Amino acid sequence: MxxxxxxxxxxxxxxxxxxxxxxxxxxxxxxxxxxxxxxxxxxxxxxxYPQDPETEIRNRSENFARLRDYTFNEDKELVIEGLLGKNEMYGDFYCPCRFENIPEHVCPCLPTRSNEVRKLGHCY
Ligand SMILES: [Zn+2]
Incomplete structure (x- = not known):
């Protein structure tokens, strides 16, 4: 189906x-x-799916990496921490590397979903 x-x-x-x-x-x-x-x-x-924020963003990023065949770099834990901070302060997992907290920047952000990683060789 x-x-x-x-x-x-x-x-x-x-x-x-x-x-x-x-x-x-x-x-x-x-x-x-x-x-x-x-x-x-x-x-x-x-x-x-309701789950605690850390489980949610870890699962989401791991699922996304698996779907795209991406691997995490040494900044993974720093980024997860930043995402959890943004979620606590602004109510969603906005990219900690981007200034504006807009829907397009919810992790994985629109540029990342649109294959920016292939162009840059890494996530913004
Ligand atoms: Zn989706």
Whole structure:
């Protein structure tokens, strides 16, 4: 089965090729966010799977790295710490390396989701 699921983290829909049911946790193939299926009829609705912030951002970044075949550099823990700080202060995982706290900068940020890593050789 092929389903379209809207991800509220990266704000696009992705194709999910497996069974869906209420309560199932799926990984967004665009950003790596873990989403819980809340409804399947008349359309699939999913929202961020509730978990503690550190687990959420660690899982998201590890899922994203796996999806893109990226590896973490020695700054990983520093960035995770920065993301947790931003989440505590501003309510979401905005990139600690970027000044503006806007939806496009929620980790993994839009440039990173749009393949900037391939161009720069690393995350901004
Ligand atoms: Zn997503």
């Amino acid at each position: 092929k389903h379209k699921i809207y991800c509220e983290v990266c704000r696009v829909s992705f194709v999910y090729r497996d069974e869906v049911e209420k309560g199932k946790v799926v990984v967004c193939t665009v950003c790596g966010a873990e989403l819980e299926i809340n409804e399947t009829e008349p359309e699939i609705k999913a929202s961020r």
